[in-house]
Amino acid sequence: MSSVxxxxxxxxxLDDWRDRILADPDLILDDRDLMRxxxxxxxxxxxxxxxxxxxxxxxxxxxxxxxxxxxxxxxxAAAYENLAGTNQIHRxxxxxxxxxxxxxxxxxxxxxxxxxxxxxxxxxxxxSPEATxxxxxxxxxxxxxxxxxxxxxxxxxxxxxxxxxxxxxxLRQVGDGSALIFGADADWIKSEALLVLDxxxxxxxxxxVMGAEDPHQFRPSQGTDLLTFFAGVFERLMxxxxx
Numbered sequence: 571m572s573s574v575x576x577x578x579x580x581x582x583x584l585d586d587w588r589d590r591i592l593a594d595p596d597l598i599l600d601d602r603d604l605m606r607x608x609x610x611x612x613x614x615x616x617x618x619x620x621x622x623x624x625x626x627x628x629x630x631x632x633x634x635x636x637x638x639x640x641x642x643x644x645x646x647a648a649a650y651e652n653l654a655g656t657n658q659i660h661r662x663x664x665x666x667x668x669x670x671x672x673x674x675x676x677x678x679x680x681x682x683x684x685x686x687x688x689x690x691x692x693x694x695x696x697x698s699p700e701a702t703x704x705x706x707x708x709x710x711x712x713x714x715x716x717x718x719x720x721x722x723x724x725x726x727x728x729x730x731x732x733x734x735x736x737x738x739x740x741l742r743q744v745g746d747g748s749a750l751i752f753g754a755d756a757d758w759i760k761s762e763a764l765l766v767l768d769x770x771x772x773x774x775x776x777x778x779v780m781g782a783e784d785p786h787q788f789r790p791s792q793g794t795d796l797l798t799f800f801a802g803v804f805e806r807l808m809x810x811x812x813x
Contacts (some may be wrong), residue, residue: 681714697774739794760785765801
């Protein structure tokens, strides 16, 4: 190929690209890397002593767009996670509502409900006047889900013995005294959700404890709306059984 032909071809390619860009400027505007290269070339032509306000504005807008995209992805991920959590709570409640007798209700709580909510252990803690700090009655066939404790235990366990207010749901890493609730499993239960239950007038407090081997599954920074709803439904079911 002669030098004249090569020059004609280069001119043709340049004219072709120019015509395409003039016909459809979005080809460049939509290409972030290409826009950066053009702005950088423009800055070099202008020299280092000239402040390109348009370039600065574009860079700020680009950074803002990146932040908006990150926020958008985070919001979508949180929405999907919340929807999945809501479905889990609903399935667990329906499973409890299916039970026709109290023993089956508690057994399903420790098995199917625990699996649905993806926790390693669930224990129902009931205060009883017959229990003391060192001894408590045992309910045969339900010892893997039911723990009987002395009056005042629930309040003391949730607050750590301190005179501080607490919410219905507390999320935290496992603290002292968990062996009384989880028994031998306390060695590997690392985080817990404490759902305080009001069983009605004249009855001692109760607590539903969900334990997880993962120390980060239950953290104080997490939202508790779904577990608060679950606690409200569960305590109403318990009142019916106790009535």
